Amino acid sequence: MTWHTPTALPPLPGSAPASVPGEPCAQPSAQAFRDVMAHLPAGVSVITTDGIHGPAGMTASAVCSLSLDPPLVLVCVDNNSRTLVSIRDHGAFAVNVLRQDQANLAKDFADRDTDQHKRFSAASCRHEADGSLVLNGALAWLSCQVEDTYPGGDHTILTGRVHALGYTHSQPLIWYSRRFHALA
Template sequence: MERPALAPPVVLAKGQVSARQFRDAFAQLPAGVSVLTTYAPEGPCGMTASAVCSLSQDPPLALAALANDSRTLARIRVHGAFGINVLRARDTAVADLFARPAPDPAHRFDGLPHEPVASVPVLCEALVWLACEVVGLYPGGDHTILTGLVRAAGRRPGVPLVWHRRRYTSPA
């Protein structure tokens, strides 16, 4: 059986990959869609994220990358805990709700069933949720890499929401 031919490489000098080329390349990588949540003095807040993954099984650690200027990141730094809520395929409206900046982020939770678990808001309809205690914050260019010790977790049956080629989809 013959191997398919690889696309010819484009060799650029260091630092010459444009932001557009970089985004286009990673648009090909499917990613689960999650809502990161925390509490602020004004109430629950959160944001949509796709840069989320497991980091370690022992101890159980999760990782997320948030833009340095993210209001949710600022609130997580203060609160010291965050939730990862993996969305179901049917939850595109929830993903969009948390993806847009909001003047009063607590209103995003109006009419959205949620409950506190291990000091973070958990979305009751999430496919998977993790309640994490912040254990590390690391610089990552225009993002901050956030690591958390998983203190509680839960899951429900269903199919995950996936972000691929700049649109929502789900596994076959």
């Protein structure tokens, strides 16, 4: 596959363009891709499920709405995630959108060295009527049944049909430039 540099606006005065638009360039490295994607602000969510081995959860920023009719969400999960195994076993998950004051919770659920029991010991949870595990105090939450899964490179793309939801009035936690932020 040949990669092409997209046509861009002219460079600012005194700066040189990174490459000539339209000329073939090397395939982007994983690090270069991560560096560029760090400039895309994203809400921070904790994906939770209650599998046969107990609760499991992970921090995610690759979450978006997919459809209104039926209501579907899309979540991207690392193929090596223990939470993915639990979601596949249970067939359901919850998306818990975090508030701006919940950065520590996001860090706990993002740390691969923190076991699931410890992650949940710092969080207050409840089961919804459909069996999903929801974090108390989240800015918003969606309870989902797995609708479908798709391969996505080193991730699995989950689509979830929303069966229950809720929200509060607060400010979201934002992930931008490899740090947590609040809206100004």
